[in-house]
Amino acid sequence: MNITYIFHSGFVIEGEHCIAVFDYWLDPANVMPNMLGKGKHVYVFSSHFHEDHYTSAILQWKEQYPTTPITYILSRDILKRHRANWDDADVWMAKGAQWSDNHIKVRATGSNDSGVSWIVEMEGKRIFHAGDLNNWYARFLTDDFQGGTIFSQEFGEIDPLADEKRYLGELTDILKISNRFDIAMFPIDGRIGNGYTRGGRQFIDRFSVGLFVPMHFVVSGFESAWRMKEFTDEKHIPFWSITHEGATTKV
Numbered sequence: 001m002n003i004t005y006i007f008h009s010g011f012v013i014e015g016e017h018c019i020a021v022f023d024y025w026l027d028p029a030n031v032m033p034n035m036l037g038k039g040k041h042v043y044v045f046s047s048h049f050h051e052d053h054y055t056s057a058i059l060q061w062k063e064q065y066p067t068t069p070i071t072y073i074l075s076r077d078i079l080k081r082h083r084a085n086w087d088d089a090d091v092w093m094a095k096g097a098q099w100s101d102n103h104i105k106v107r108a109t110g111s112n113d114s115g116v117s118w119i120v121e122m123e124g125k126r127i128f129h130a131g132d133l134n135n136w137y138a139r140f141l142t143d144d145f146q147g148g149t150i151f152s153q154e155f156g157e158i159d160p161l162a163d164e165k166r167y168l169g170e171l172t173d174i175l176k177i178s179n180r181f182d183i184a185m186f187p188i189d190g191r192i193g194n195g196y197t198r199g200g201r202q203f204i205d206r207f208s209v210g211l212f213v214p215m216h217f218v219v220s221g222f223e224s225a226w227r228m229k230e231f232t233d234e235k236h237i238p239f240w241s242i243t244h245e246g247a248t249t250k251v
Helices: 032-036 056-064 076-080 160-175 198-206 222-234
Strands: 002-007 010-014 018-022 041-046 070-075 091-093 098-100 104-109 117-122 125-129 150-152 156-158 183-187 212-215 248-250
Touching: 010 032, 010 125, 018 032, 018 117, 032 056, 041 056, 041 117, 056 070, 070 076, 076 091, 091 104, 104 160, 117 160, 160 198, 183 198, 198 212, 198 222, 212 222
Parallel strands: 018 041, 041 070, 070 091, 125 183, 183 212
Antiparallel strands: 002 010, 002 248, 010 018, 098 104, 104 117, 117 125, 150 156
16 A cells, blocks of 8 residues: 655555545645546545645546546535535535445544544555644643633634643544554644644554654645654654655555
């Protein structure tokens, strides 16, 4: 099985019989034409409506590649936000939903942001894609933070401690389903500021991971994501130090 980095939080996982595409947005290395032209069944996932995780361009693939079987599996918030119509997706999912066919099994798990995260079982591998599940306000959780709401120029009025509790609560819910993933794609976003690996560290404290794959780092840069490797190394978890769009590794 191969995993290819497309851009931002976008990845393609190619198995022997099928292909899973997660949170496609932009494709600077032109990865998708080759993938869509292989004739394998393609499953397209979008975790939520944010423009850096969902684009209606994916819906054109069925017309552009009429001989390729494509199944669209989208988060329900995309429908609720009127970013797509009911008939655009084959499967609409919210937290707690399950779906399967003869190739894959899917569970929609929670997020402390918009939409869902994904657990996908495919050709003997259990795959996790976090979507926007993360400890986004980690930089405010300093040792002297006493709790309560604060005002941030970037986020407005926030409650960092309450959001962290919600994030950890979502991890607890995921643990009820599985404590192990062969591949885990997770945001390591330097824009968070100090402590931007905190959410990732909390994730690997709770889950056994075969390969940790950073994502959502496009603004802060590839090398910023590699900061997480120090912590995965401590737990003997393989880490993919992605260097460019279109990069591929085997799992």
